Amino acid sequence: xxxxxxxxxxxxxxxxxxxxxxxxxxxxxxxxxxxxxxxxxxxxxxxxxxxxxxxxxxxxxxxxxxxxxxxxxxxxxxxxxxxxxxxxxxxxxxxxxxxxxxxxxxxxxxxxxxxxxxxxxxxxxxxxxxxxxxxxxxxxxxxxxxxxxxxxxxxxxxxxxxxxxxxxxxxxxxxxxxxxxxxxxxxxxxxxxxxxxxxxxxxxxxxxxxxxxxxxxxxxxxxxxxxxxxxxxxxxxxxxxxxxxxxxxxxxxxxxxxxxxxxxxxxxxxxxxxxxxxxxxxxxxxxxxxxxxxxxxxxxxxxxxxxxxxxxxxxxxxxxxxxxxxxxxxxxxxxxxxxxxxxxxxxxxxxxxxxxxxxxxxxxxxxxxxxxxxxxxxxxxxxxxxxxxxxxxxxxxxxxxxxxxxxxxxxxxxxxxxxxxxxxxxxxxxxxxxxxxxxxxxxxxxxxxxxxxxxxxxxxxxxxxxxxxxxxxxxxxxxxxxxxxxxxxxxxxxxxxxxxxxxxxxxxxxxxxxxxxxxxxxxxxxxxxxxxxxxxxxxxxxxxxxxxxxxxxxxxxxxxxxxxxxxxxxxxxxxxxxxxxxxxxxxxxxxxxxxxxxxxxxxxxxxxxxxxxxxxxxxxxxxxxxxxxxxxxxxxxxxxxxxxxxxxxxxxxxxxxxxxxxxxxxxxxxxxxxxxxxxxxxxxxx
Amino acid sequence: xxxxxxxxxxxxxxxxxxxxxxxxxxxxxxxxxxxxxxxxxxxxxxxxxxxxxxxxxxxxxxxxxxxxxxxxxxxxxxxxxxxxxxxxxxxxxxxxxxxxxxxxxxxxxxxxxxxxxxxxxxxxxxxxxxxxxxxxxxxxxxxxxxxxxxxxxxxxxxxxxxxxxxxxxxxxxxxxxxxxxxxxxxxxxxxxxxxxxxxxxxxxxxxxxxxxxxxxxxxxxxxxxxxxxxxxxxxxxxxxxxxxxxxxxxxxxxxxxxxxxxxxxxxxxxxxxxxxxxxxxxxxxxxxxxxxxxxxxxxxxxxxxx
Numbered sequence: 001x002x003x004x005x006x007x008x009x010x011x012x013x014x015x016x017x018x019x020x021x022x023x024x025x026x027x028x029x030x031x032x033x034x035x036x037x038x039x040x041x042x043x044x045x046x047x048x049x050x051x052x053x054x055x056x057x058x059x060x061x062x063x064x065x066x067x068x069x070x071x072x073x074x075x076x077x078x079x080x081x082x083x084x085x086x087x088x089x090x091x092x093x094x095x096x097x098x099x100x101x102x103x104x105x106x107x108x109x110x111x112x113x114x115x116x117x118x119x120x121x122x123x124x125x126x127x128x129x130x131x132x133x134x135x136x137x138x139x140x141x142x143x144x145x146x147x148x149x150x151x152x153x154x155x156x157x158x159x160x161x162x163x164x165x166x167x168x169x170x171x172x173x174x175x176x177x178x179x180x181x182x183x184x185x186x187x188x189x190x191x192x193x194x195x196x197x198x199x200x201x202x203x204x205x206x207x208x209x210x211x212x213x214x215x216x217x218x219x220x221x222x223x224x225x226x227x228x229x230x231x232x233x234x235x236x237x238x239x240x241x242x243x244x245x246x247x248x249x250x251x252x253x254x255x256x257x258x259x260x261x262x263x264x265x266x267x268x269x270x271x272x273x274x275x276x277x278x279x280x281x282x283x284x285x286x287x288x289x290x291x292x293x294x295x296x297x298x299x300x301x302x303x304x305x306x307x308x309x310x311x312x313x314x315x316x317x318x319x320x321x322x323x324x325x326x327x328x329x330x331x332x333x334x335x336x337x338x339x340x341x342x343x344x345x346x347x348x349x350x351x352x353x354x355x356x357x358x359x360x361x362x363x364x365x366x367x368x369x370x371x372x373x374x375x376x377x378x379x380x381x382x383x384x385x386x387x388x389x390x391x392x393x394x395x396x397x398x399x400x401x402x403x404x405x406x407x408x409x410x411x412x413x414x415x416x417x418x419x420x421x422x423x424x425x426x427x428x429x430x431x432x433x434x435x436x437x438x439x440x441x442x443x444x445x446x447x448x449x450x451x452x453x454x455x456x457x458x459x460x461x462x463x464x465x466x467x468x469x470x471x472x473x474x475x476x477x478x479x480x481x482x483x484x485x486x487x488x489x490x491x492x493x494x495x496x497x498x499x500x501x502x503x504x505x506x507x508x509x510x511x512x513x514x515x516x517x518x519x520x521x522x523x524x525x526x527x528x529x530x531x532x533x534x535x536x537x538x539x540x541x542x543x544x545x546x547x548x549x550x551x552x553x554x555x556x557x558x559x560x561x562x563x564x565x566x567x568x569x570x571x572x573x574x575x576x577x578x579x580x581x582x583x584x585x586x587x588x589x590x591x592x593x594x595x596x597x598x599x600x601x602x603x604x605x606x607x608x609x610x611x612x613x614x615x616x617x618x619x620x621x622x623x624x625x626x627x628x629x630x631x632x633x634x635x636x637x638x639x640x641x642x643x644x645x646x647x648x649x650x651x652x653x654x655x656x657x658x659x660x661x662x663x664x665x666x667x668x669x670x671x672x673x674x675x676x677x678x679x680x681x682x683x684x685x686x
Numbered sequence: 687x688x689x690x691x692x693x694x695x696x697x698x699x700x701x702x703x704x705x706x707x708x709x710x711x712x713x714x715x716x717x718x719x720x721x722x723x724x725x726x727x728x729x730x731x732x733x734x735x736x737x738x739x740x741x742x743x744x745x746x747x748x749x750x751x752x753x754x755x756x757x758x759x760x761x762x763x764x765x766x767x768x769x770x771x772x773x774x775x776x777x778x779x780x781x782x783x784x785x786x787x788x789x790x791x792x793x794x795x796x797x798x799x800x801x802x803x804x805x806x807x808x809x810x811x812x813x814x815x816x817x818x819x820x821x822x823x824x825x826x827x828x829x830x831x832x833x834x835x836x837x838x839x840x841x842x843x844x845x846x847x848x849x850x851x852x853x854x855x856x857x858x859x860x861x862x863x864x865x866x867x868x869x870x871x872x873x874x875x876x877x878x879x880x881x882x883x884x885x886x887x888x889x890x891x892x893x894x895x896x897x898x899x900x901x902x903x904x905x906x907x908x909x910x911x912x913x914x915x916x917x918x919x920x921x922x923x924x925x926x927x928x929x930x931x932x933x934x935x936x937x938x939x940x941x942x943x944x945x946x947x948x949x950x951x952x953x954x955x956x957x958x959x960x961x962x963x964x965x966x967x968x969x970x971x972x973x974x975x976x977x978x979x980x981x982x983x984x985x986x987x988x989x990x991x992x
Contacts (some may be wrong), residue, residue, distance in 0.1 A: 104903035274877035347881040354797035368782035413800035416871020420898035486867030
């Protein structure tokens with residue numbers, strides 16, 4: 001007690017009582033988090049790798065390294081959020097007519113962290129990482145337009161994720177869900193620090209994502225290789241562009257919503273309070289003005305990934321390229337016109353509801369077109385059932401079921417019945433798991449050999465695929481049934497015996513999904529162990545179609561010794577067929593690259609300190625953090641950074657080494673795509 | 687009422703929800719017990735069937751095309767450069783567009799027909815005058831005030847079969863949402879505002895009602911039972927509540943409004959006449975402001991004052 005009293009003025013509201021000692025489950029989770037961090041830190045110290053990590057990774061501004069760090073962050077957060085999902089499924093299966101093994105309060109925190117993590121710290125970093133890695137290579141660029149800003153975005157997102165992880169130990173987190181609806185999240189109803197954790201974690205991530213959106217859009221507009229017209233870009237770049245535009249316009253709405261909520265909570269203002277002139281409906285509008293485009297932010301990049309997959313693994317041009325571009329653009333624009341369908345039940349007039357319902361259905365048209373375009377891409381192709389393609393096939397079949405329930409929810413009178421029930425939960429998981437997650441996992445399997453120079457093991461990949469897909473159907477189809485019966489979402493307890501069998505099946509599905517996660521981890525471990533068997537250093541394991549496959553695997557830090565000259569769509573595929581894929585060695589020019597910078601990690605750390613100080617009302621920490629951010633940003637703008645030159649000899653050495661690999665590699669037919677004969681050189685004669 | 691095998695668990699669950707008995711929702715997708723829920727469900731099924739015209743082909747074609755054009759099947763055609771067909775293009779844009787056009791018309795007409803604010807039975811000479819009920823969402827319970835009968839109930843809603851019911855909802859805490867799946871879809875209840883919902887029970891029975899908008903740790907227990915009874919029983923019930931119910935005055939209301947899950951449903955035979963109005967007005971700065979906001983909001987729907 002005395003320590004706490006002394007610490008009081010210095011530690012704000014923080015005290016030992018923040019440890020989640022009241023719940024064994026929460027305590028266990030906190031322990032796992034602490035041990036995990038200590039274990040990783042200990043391992044790095046033991047190996048003496050801190051300096052390497054700092055120099056080569058944390059301060060790196062190379063889009064490829066930043067992309068990989070984003071994906072690592074996403075996978076770590078995915079693991080936590082999937083386990084939370086399992087705990088919630090087990091709780092509901094257990095808590096039929098009794099209180100179950102976790103408290104209602106803890107359950108509230110679980111669905112809030114699960115949702116917030118999955119959207120802001122899993123989906124967003126995952127797609128940002130994949131775009132970061134792939135897009136500059138696909139458009140034939142050496143980096144993004146603003147490499148340092150890229151690092152800052154990453155570190156701000158990481159700071160937000162760190163804040164959510166800290167809340168596991170210094171509890172509690174918000175119980176307001178991922179959408180944080182006011183006035184429940186106002187001080188009067190949620191007086192603890194939980195909502196503040198949520199506000200600042202989401203704010204950090206939303207600022208990071210806005211900056212990312214600007215960075216990607218400018219890169220696509222300005223850094224394309226000679227001849228890479230917009231309508232020659234791989235479809236993945238188009239989806240990256242649309243997603244970036246959506247980020248630029250949608251994320252600020254969220255930043256404003258959380259900022260106003262913070263003003264209410266910290267300074268006693270009344271934007272969304274009940275009474276005092278506040279209006280909670282404004283929060284719902286602001287949040288979904290961000291929230292609906294957000295759905296397309298996380299889903300469009302996957303559409304791009306699938307476009308690449310179906311074309312590559314069918315060895316055929318993408319069907320309806322122009323159609324797909326138009327459909328993507330249409331979806332992006334329409335996504336700003338439908339936010340109200342998230343609250344048809346708020347009492348506005350029938351005409352308003354009908355207008356937004358119809359606008360929502362309009363999105364179904366371009367989405368349906370896309371689905372048929374992908375099927376037609378396989379039509380008259382030569383389809384190879386590699387692991388990435390399997391995710392694509394499962395996506396098509398599963399996604400349309402979510403589309404069906406989406407159309408139902410778009411009909412206001414139907415929505416009245418199933419809104420806020422598990423039907424809604426089933427629907428959006430039915431869109432986001434195939435639509436976002438399957439796409440991202442497929443992207444990870446597809447481009448992993450590009451990033452690391454060896455393929456992932458197929459067998460464990462198939463096991464993971466089986467677990468995820470079957471687990472998905474078992475976990476979510478029952479929720480449709482329960483929702484039609486009127487079971488409210490976010491229920492810590494259930495009072496209907498008839499629900500039990502469905503909840504048990506759903507829990508079984510969640511177990512399978514966790515096994516799917518384990519299988520993915522196993523696949524990675526086994527692939528690293530047997531990496532020599534699966535090396536594809538020549539760079540083109542899948543007989544790829546776009547420019548990223550024209551480099552070595554992993555690509556040199558400058559990506560392209562000479563910027564490629566593009567003459568049409570499927571640039572690399574055409575080059576291979578016309579014998580221009582691997583230009584002979586020649587004299588190279590020196591290449592300018594941006595220098596590493598510590599400003600990203602510094603701003604991330606200062607942002608985290610500010611946020612933590614604000615959460616626990618530790619004035620000095622928040623003040624110093626904010627001042628630090630200002631000083632760092634202004635100070636950094638005075639530093640002249642001429643960049644770093646990779647001289648011509650170094651380029652020549654790297655290129656010569658790769659040519660030796662190319663010469664040594666035997667061109668492999670698609671027959672042997674997934675066996676050790678595949679060294680990354682495609683046989684194009686067949 | 688179906689007092690069968692579900693009786694046992696209903697008793698057990700009662701202690702956790704504080705209800706006399708929770709009716710089981712036994713049958714999956716249980717049939718509607720009133721015209722509003724019936725129409726909403728019918729629309730759901732119609733739209734789902736219609737959507738199958740787009741969805742089933744995808745579920746069938748995806749595995750079939752992938753397998754038919756597998757690499758090893760050398761008998762199938764291979765056209766690596768084929769990427770466009772005008773006919774197919776018209777079909778894949780046209781068919782979804784037609785479906786959506788058809789559904790759009792349905793959405794427009796049905797959104798208006800099933801507007802929760804739209805009086806049901808209006809214009810039917812034979813219909814009895816609608817029953818007004820004022821609903822107050824609290825943490826974690828529902829208060830129902832029958833303004834014309836001057837009674838109130840907590841966590842029980844008794845309705846006469848066959849008579850239109852006009853609910854006026856508000857909340858004295860955060861946002862809540864009232865749903866009785868077998869009678870009608872939901873509508874939000876928000877502090878300082880009044881929303882409306884019309885419904886009618888066409889058969890006697892006990893139906894689950896609930897809050898679907900998360901509002902804290904007692905959320906899952908915020909359930910109530912709707913008893914639909916015939917007109918005679920309804921009137922007798924009113925008389926009984928008037929005779930032996932408690933008094934609901936300002937003091938008692940303050941107790942009710944405190945956070946918590948009530949141990950059992952309650953009945954009040956005497957209710958302050960303008961209790962509902964005062965609960966709504968609480969959230970408006972002064973009487974003057976209240977009058978002006980009420981006036982301006984009479985045109986806007988969400989808040990139209992009763």
